[in-house]
Amino acid sequence: MSTKTYAVAIRDTLAEEMRRDPAVFVMGEDVAEQGGIFGCTRDLYREFSKDRVRNTPISEAALVGAGIGAASTGMRPVVELMYMDFTYVAMDQILNQAAKIRYMFGGRARVPLVIRGQQGIGRGNAGQHSQSVEAFFMHIPGIKVAMPSTPADAAGLLRTAIRDDNPVLFIEHKALYAVKGEVPDDPEYTVPFGSARVVREGRDATVIATHLYVDKALRVANTLMKEGISVEVIDPRTLIPFDEQTILKSVAKTHRAVVIHEAHKNAGPGAEIAATIMEKAFDELDAPVLRLGAKACTLPFNLGLENAVVPQESELLDAVRRVCYR
Amino acid sequence: MAYEVIMPKQGLQMTEGTIMRWLAHEGEHVEEGAALFEMETDKLTITIDAPRSGTLIKILRGEGETVPITQVIALIGDAGEATESAETKVANEQVPAQRIVATPAARALAARRNIDLTALTGSGPAGRIILRDVEAARGAPKITPLAAAVARAQGVDISGIAGTGPGGKIMKDDVLSAKEPAAPRDTLVPITGMRRTIADNMTASLREMAQASIRMKVDMTALTALREEFRARDIRLSVNDVFVRVVSHALREHPAMNASLTPEGIIQKRAVHIGIAVALEQGLIVPVIRSADTLTLPEIAAQSSDLIARARRGGLSPDEYRGGTFTITNLGMFDVDDFVAIINPPECAILALGKIERTPVVRDDAIVIRPVMTMTLTYDHRIVDGAPAARFLQRIKELAQNPGLLL
Numbered sequence: 001m002s003t004k005t006y007a008v009a010i011r012d013t014l015a016e017e018m019r020r021d022p023a024v025f026v027m028g029e030d031v032a033e034q035g036g037i038f039g040c041t042r043d044l045y046r047e048f049s050k051d052r053v054r055n056t057p058i059s060e061a062a063l064v065g066a067g068i069g070a071a072s073t074g075m076r077p078v079v080e081l082m083y084m085d086f087t088y089v090a091m092d093q094i095l096n097q098a099a100k101i102r103y104m105f106g107g108r109a110r111v112p113l114v115i116r117g118q119q120g121i122g123r124g125n126a127g128q129h130s131q132s133v134e135a136f137f138m139h140i141p142g143i144k145v146a147m148p149s150t151p152a153d154a155a156g157l158l159r160t161a162i163r164d165d166n167p168v169l170f171i172e173h174k175a176l177y178a179v180k181g182e183v184p185d186d187p188e189y190t191v192p193f194g195s196a197r198v199v200r201e202g203r204d205a206t207v208i209a210t211h212l213y214v215d216k217a218l219r220v221a222n223t224l225m226k227e228g229i230s231v232e233v234i235d236p237r238t239l240i241p242f243d244e245q246t247i248l249k250s251v252a253k254t255h256r257a258v259v260i261h262e263a264h265k266n267a268g269p270g271a272e273i274a275a276t277i278m279e280k281a282f283d284e285l286d287a288p289v290l291r292l293g294a295k296a297c298t299l300p301f302n303l304g305l306e307n308a309v310v311p312q313e314s315e316l317l318d319a320v321r322r323v324c325y326r
Numbered sequence: 327m328a329y330e331v332i333m334p335k336q337g338l339q340m341t342e343g344t345i346m347r348w349l350a351h352e353g354e355h356v357e358e359g360a361a362l363f364e365m366e367t368d369k370l371t372i373t374i375d376a377p378r379s380g381t382l383i384k385i386l387r388g389e390g391e392t393v394p395i396t397q398v399i400a401l402i403g404d405a406g407e408a409t410e411s412a413e414t415k416v417a418n419e420q421v422p423a424q425r426i427v428a429t430p431a432a433r434a435l436a437a438r439r440n441i442d443l444t445a446l447t448g449s450g451p452a453g454r455i456i457l458r459d460v461e462a463a464r465g466a467p468k469i470t471p472l473a474a475a476v477a478r479a480q481g482v483d484i485s486g487i488a489g490t491g492p493g494g495k496i497m498k499d500d501v502l503s504a505k506e507p508a509a510p511r512d513t514l515v516p517i518t519g520m521r522r523t524i525a526d527n528m529t530a531s532l533r534e535m536a537q538a539s540i541r542m543k544v545d546m547t548a549l550t551a552l553r554e555e556f557r558a559r560d561i562r563l564s565v566n567d568v569f570v571r572v573v574s575h576a577l578r579e580h581p582a583m584n585a586s587l588t589p590e591g592i593i594q595k596r597a598v599h600i601g602i603a604v605a606l607e608q609g610l611i612v613p614v615i616r617s618a619d620t621l622t623l624p625e626i627a628a629q630s631s632d633l634i635a636r637a638r639r640g641g642l643s644p645d646e647y648r649g650g651t652f653t654i655t656n657l658g659m660f661d662v663d664d665f666v667a668i669i670n671p672p673e674c675a676i677l678a679l680g681k682i683e684r685t686p687v688v689r690d691d692a693i694v695i696r697p698v699m700t701m702t703l704t705y706d707h708r709i710v711d712g713a714p715a716a717r718f719l720q721r722i723k724e725l726a727q728n729p730g731l732l733l
């Protein structure tokens with residue numbers, strides 16, 4: 001085990017995978033000498049040369065398109081987008097091409113492409129640089145969606161993503177890059193997709209949280225412990241594929257669930273998760289499944305306002321009390 | 327405007343009736359006075375006639391439905407006549423069942439534990455019944471960790487297990503024995519109106535009265551001879567018929583036995599109405615011979631055979647099986663020697679007759695064979711005591727052995 005930041009865990013995993021497999025390469029805006037704006041590719045060009053750590057023009061459509069071409073001809077590209085908001089620029093490439101090629105070619109073409117980058121609040125980057133994009137990609141079949149919340153999961157999930165023969169949208173969070181954690185040194189350490197992590201066990205309510213909200217949920221769980229409410233916290237880690245079994249098992253135990261994420265509440269991931277619980281664990285529910293997500297408001301530039309749009313810990317406290325009828 | 331056929335009130339105490347069978351189909355022409363449907367009240371099954379002629383436009387209440395009196399059950403009118411308003415009216419008259427607001431988990435647990443949600447008070451918002459309300463309704467079963475593990479491993483539902491451990495705690499052996507294959511399933515016979523009435527009356531009788539019984543043998547030689555004499559003249563008298571006569575005569579002399587206890591006091595009834603218990607396929611009915619003390623034996627025989635025949639057909643009107651003051655019941659035809667009957671409330675006594683058996687008896691210090699019957703009188707000890715009841719039974723015996731005294 002080594003203690004490293006989330007960003008370093010990503011960089012080290014990229015390096016290890018590039019050493020292991022010459023087909024793995026990185027491209028993106030300022031990924032070489034500058035090492036990416038968040039340092040996730042720092043110094044990789046020194047070891048692997050600029051052939052395998054390629055700077056590209058500022059065109060996400062071209063960047064993703066080049067990745068799809070390389071992937072479908074046998075490479076395993078890892079394309080970095082500076083901001084996940086820019087997936088919208090490349091939507092046709094991602095959802096019409098990458099996600100569909102394997103199906104439409106009858107399985108005879110594969111797209112082992114990783115599109116990675118960061119999203120979310122924390123820097124006051126305003127409406128076009130602070131969004132949470134996962135819901136768009138959950139909707140269209142053909143692309144996997146990973147959302148690591150710890151350095152270890154960032155390493156384990158990225159390795160799984162690179163070795164996967166299908167396109168993966170690998171969503172990091174800008175406010176997590178500096179977070180430190182223990183990461184296994186094993187260069188074969190993987191976290192399988194579709195395996196949720198029970199972060200904390202509890203009896204009375206299940207909180208399903210992603211990214212920054214995993215930590216917030218733990219803090220809320222500690223607070224509620226003093227009120228006699230025992231909260232189970234689960235991080236799905238990948239939204240596509242989704243580990244239903246772990247969540248349903250938990251709800252069968254606690255009979256109450258709250259889903260919380262930074263993405264907008266409206267038609268967000270929480271809607272899908274809540275509906276799944278309702279459909280498959282209806283008779284276990286002792287309260288409506290509650291969803292907490294960002295308000296229907298463009299994310300503001302002002303840091304205070306930015307924070308006001310996304311769910312607060314106090315709201316999660318209230319929601320858990322509410323489902324527990326307390 | 328279509329004519330509304332309502333659930334008719336048959337007898338004073340009827341509050342609802344069950345439609346057993348419609349005798350006409352929707353769209354058919356029905357004639358006033360012709361049979362329209364069969365219904366069952368708490369007492370009997372009867373046929374109800376169409377109250378007017380016309381087309382049976384709509385049957386609103388189906389077979390098997392129990393409907394309160396005066397509610398509309400069908401519409402008769404001219405063919406093609408609109409029925410909407412009447413139907414809407416019927417729909418409005420039906421009080422919707424109170425919707426129970428309960429969470430799915432609460433409902434599921436209540437179903438597993440066979441708990442009636444309507445009996446619970448919800449502690450959730452707006453009275454929503456939540457899991458803990460159901461759990462509290464019957465606290466989670468106490469079970470040892472081993473028993474719980476065995477139950478989980480073997481897939482045994484512990485909710486129905488009665489524990490044998492301390493404080494009813496479920497032990498491992500309880501779980502294992504609960505796993506044994508269940509006994510063959512019992513048959514569930516739905517309780518129909520008549521069965522329910524009998525059940526309620528008999529329970530109420532035993533609950534409210536202080537019932538005691540005394541037994542006496544009666545030599546039937548004279549009565550048997552009397553019946554032979556009538557038979558020779560083509561009048562068939564049953565044992566019951568002659569006992570209706572004997573008992574009503576005795577009741578006139580013993581008004582304390584022809585009584586009912588009311589909150590105001592004991593009512594000694596002037597009229598003597600004798601009920602005769604008649605076994606039916608689906609239960610029991612007690613048609614009443616009114617003012618039996620004023621009737622001759624042939625009159626009693628004629629009335630009772632008519633009442634019994636109609637009782638078996640289900641053709642009695644409610645007033646023909648109500649208002650009795652004393653009941654005679656007879657199981658002699660089933661080889662019963664003697665038996666203790668339960669008083670038919672609000673009467674004060676019931677006489678149960680056994681079979682007539684040729685029995686060796688001592689007469690004038692010699693053993694002779696005589697037809698002997700055992701009578702058992704059950705009486706309400708709140709109203710009469712043993713001695714007067716015995717004197718009454720003694721008088722019945724005397725009259726039965728000396729029918730000339732009835733003249």
